[in-house]
Amino acid sequence: MKANVGDRLIVEGTRxxxxxxxxxxxxxxxxxxxxxxxxxxxxxxEGLFFPGSDSRVEAAPAGAPQHGG
Structure with a gap:
């Protein structure tokens, strides 16, 4: 899994x-x-997160502002 600042992280419920x-x-x-x-x-x-198999990354829309870094 790879991501960039501004991408969305989605964690599905497993139960x-x-x-x-x-x-x-x-x-x-x-x-x-x-x-x-x-x-x-x-x-x-806010927090440090280690994604598991129930997680996915969605790229930020083109031109969206990126925060932090």
Whole structure:
């Protein structure tokens, strides 16, 4: 998995009743875009995240502003 600052990280719920989590990647720990990532979740929390098999990255729309880094 590789990502860029500004990409969206989506984590699917793996159990019944568990909701999807969505966040924006605001910083990378490795220049090649590999995990872990610093993510700002939609609820406002920020943290270091190591994605698992239930996660995927969606590229930021072209021309979208990139934060942090």
């Amino acid at each position: 019944v009743g568990q909701t999807r989590r969505v966040g924006e990647i605001i910083a990378l720990r490795h220049e090649d875009g590999t995990p872990p990532y610093v993510v700002r979740w939609l609820d406002g929390h």
